[in-house]
Amino acid sequence: MRLKGRRAIVTGGASGIGRAIAEKFAAEGAAVAICDLNVTAAKALAAELTAKGHRACGVACDVAKTESAKKAVTEAVAALGGLDILVNNAGIETTGSVTTATDEDWERQIAVNLNGVFRVSRFAIPEIIKSGGGAVVNMSSVGGLVAVKEFSAYGASKAGVIQLTRSMAADYAENNIRVNCICPAAVQTPLLDRACDRLKGHGAPEEIRKLYASFTLLKRVGTAEEIANCALFLASDESSFVTGHALVADGGFSCQ
Template identity: 40%
Template sequence: MRLKGKLAVITAGASGMGKAAALLFAREGAAVAIVDINGAAAIQVANEIGAAGGTAYAIHADLSNAQECRGSINEAARSLGGIDIFWAHAGIPGTDVVEDVDLAEYELSMAVNVRSCYLTVGEAVKHIRKRGGGSVILAASIAGLVGSLLSPLYSAGKFAVVGLGKSLSLRYGPEQIRINVICPGLTATPMLREFMGRGSSDEQAVETQKKFMTMIPLARLAQPEDIAKTALFLASDDSAYITGVAIPVDGGFTAK
């Protein structure tokens, strides 16, 4: 077991890659707190972990809300008895409008994709420090490494997350808190449909996805488990000397 006795918090852990990581971390011996706006789905994941003999807590929070960002991490730490591992994984595609963008839509995208990351990590490190160090993972995207044709504002937010991760690794390295970033490529989760065209028909979205598939050297979508396994590596001592990196898990999309 690679995370035996560890205490892990995953935001947006009720679906997709976050859920896959919650299940995997628990199988590897961690107690897990799942923070998500979808409270019912978070409870289901926690129940699944419990039924398999693990320990998990579901915490309902809307991470577009600053107070809930802070409150949910502290609640998670109280439930678990501390934090060793924190994966700030919440993100939304958000608006793709540039001209005459609705300011509320702009703010929502930045609140979930950037501010929630900043605030939740700011709380999590206080708890990780008390345990003598640990691992923080941030969820960016290939859109945080190269420009995105479909999602300029999302890309701006994810570039910010990559910069945040590198900067925080400098600040917290001396306290043995490692901070790394995962940059997933196109991943088969419910969110993918929205990336493939907000407001477009399903047929158009399929065509767009086909175009993107030609840009992936490994010629397949990522599965949530591909990303969860990378998170496990970064969470565990297998990556003990790695901090401040942004790892693409993208089938080679950004290699060109």
């Protein structure tokens, strides 16, 4: 078990990529706090994992709000008995260019996707330091590396996550904390389903899904488990000499 004895927080952990990460970490021996805006779903997943013999808890968390982030970390650390790993996975996605996106669209994506990483890390990193070090995994996107039409706010927020990851890696290396991020392309999750529904004016959802797949060299979208495997690598000792890195898991999208 690659994470035996470790204690992890996963934000946005109740569904999609976050859920896959929580399940993967638990299977590898970690005690997991599933922090999510949907606390009912977070507690339900924690109950499922507990029934399988794992240690898990569900915690309410709105990463866009400082007090909620602080309370969630405090509650998670109390339940787990400490903290070794943080996965900043919570994120949202809306479409629009700088002339079509609203102020609310822009501010909400920055608040969740970028500021949320800052907020949760602010409270979690001191706890990881108390444990003698550990790992932080931030969820960025291939949209933070390359330009995608109609994704201005999302792309800006995810590009910010990449640079914040590098800064955090530099700041906390002396505390034995490695900080990396993952840059996925489209992954089959509820978030992708919602994106396809929003774009249905441009075609049927299944056709839009095929379009996303066509952008990659592998001609398919990714799976949540594939991204969870990346997170496991970055959180485990297998990546002990890796920090400040953006791991691109995009099926070849960005190399074309």
